[in-house]
Amino acid sequence: MIQKLADKIKKTHAPICVGLDPMLNYIPEHILKKAFAEYGETLEGAAEAIWQYNKGIIDATYDLIPSVKPQIAMYEQFGIEGLKAFKKTVDYCHEKDLIVIGDVKRGDIGSTSAAYATGHLGKVTVGSKTYAAFDEDFATVNPYLGTDGIKPFIDVCKEEKKGIFILVKTSNPSSGEFQDRLIDGRPLYEWVGEKVAEWGADHMGDTYSYVGAVVGATYPEMGKVLRKVMPKSFILVPGYGAQGGKGADLVHFFNEDGLGAVVNSSRGIIAAYKQEKYAKFGSENYADASRAAVEDMIADIDGALNAVK
Numbered sequence: 001m002i003q004k005l006a007d008k009i010k011k012t013h014a015p016i017c018v019g020l021d022p023m024l025n026y027i028p029e030h031i032l033k034k035a036f037a038e039y040g041e042t043l044e045g046a047a048e049a050i051w052q053y054n055k056g057i058i059d060a061t062y063d064l065i066p067s068v069k070p071q072i073a074m075y076e077q078f079g080i081e082g083l084k085a086f087k088k089t090v091d092y093c094h095e096k097d098l099i100v101i102g103d104v105k106r107g108d109i110g111s112t113s114a115a116y117a118t119g120h121l122g123k124v125t126v127g128s129k130t131y132a133a134f135d136e137d138f139a140t141v142n143p144y145l146g147t148d149g150i151k152p153f154i155d156v157c158k159e160e161k162k163g164i165f166i167l168v169k170t171s172n173p174s175s176g177e178f179q180d181r182l183i184d185g186r187p188l189y190e191w192v193g194e195k196v197a198e199w200g201a202d203h204m205g206d207t208y209s210y211v212g213a214v215v216g217a218t219y220p221e222m223g224k225v226l227r228k229v230m231p232k233s234f235i236l237v238p239g240y241g242a243q244g245g246k247g248a249d250l251v252h253f254f255n256e257d258g259l260g261a262v263v264n265s266s267r268g269i270i271a272a273y274k275q276e277k278y279a280k281f282g283s284e285n286y287a288d289a290s291r292a293a294v295e296d297m298i299a300d301i302d303g304a305l306n307a308v309k
């Protein structure tokens with residue numbers, strides 16, 4: 001799967017993923033109206049609206065991009081109906097041959113991590129049958145519990161040829177409260193980055209490891225250091241767009257082969273029609289606005305990478 005990600009990035013010239021983080025207040029009125037007419041103002045109605053909204057964005061962008069990153073929290077808030085919309089979205093993205101990075105940020109003691117890994121990346125056994133429950137291709141994982149919280153994910157990834165992205169330096173403003181704390185003179189995020197490289201050596205694809213890292217676009221200098229600490233790991237880079245990251249901030253997240261990073265934008269793409277720049281599309285054509293925002297993001301990153309060649 002890591003080679004498929006690299007190959008699709010090469011083919012599309014788009015080292016990006018579209019973040020499928022639906023919120024009801026992003027969903028255009030015509031979609032909400034139809035879903036509520038059918039299911040009422042219920043959790044089912046919300047889930048139907050989310051699904052129709054996602055489908056529109058996927059249909060309008062799938063040929064331009066290698067991957068998507070659905071954020072499970074946005075679905076989970078609507079309970080079981082929301083999780084059904086999450087699963088429907090994952091399956092539809094697979095139908096469109098997109099790589100799905102489940103942003104689920106799991107991680108616990110070993111036995112519990114094993115269950116999370118089974119549910120999101122592996123297969124669960126029920127009597128004589130097995131089922132891939134959520135079936136994402138990659139999942140984000142929290143490393144706070146250490147090696148025994150990570151190992152079960154790697155075991156499932158080996159069986160399934162899937163991967164994980166481990167939180168190393170997150171994009172949010174207060175990520176430094178813990179992640180930048182010095183331990184023996186070095187920030188915690190560097191120690192975690194070293195562990196990612198070590199864990200990753202145990203599950204290599206052809207060129208890149210199945211064990212990647214999350215490093216925010218909002219911390220470009222730290223990204224530059226971490227790129228060198230984890231040369232064989234793909235970096236999932238959130239923080240582009242709505243959080244302020246730009247193409248020029250991202251050049252050092254990439255390796256010299258032009259690979260090694262996949263940049264996420266969620267609100268900046270899925271709610272593009274609400275921005276002044278894309279307002280001409282109107283809410284009826286929200287998906288066309290998302291497509292235009294994807295094209296602009298690809299051009300921005302491509303321009304920045306070419307400028308340093």
Ligand SMILES: O=c1ccn([C@@H]2O[C@H](COP(=O)(O)O)[C@@H](O)[C@H]2O)c(=O)[nH]1
Pocket residue numbers: 019021071103169170171172214215216238239240241242243264265266267268
């Ligand atoms: O460090 C992190 C880790 C994860 N995220 C997630 O990425 C998206 C960002 O959404 P935008 O709308 O593009 O800001 C969201 O799902 C976060 O939970 C992150 O932002 N930073």
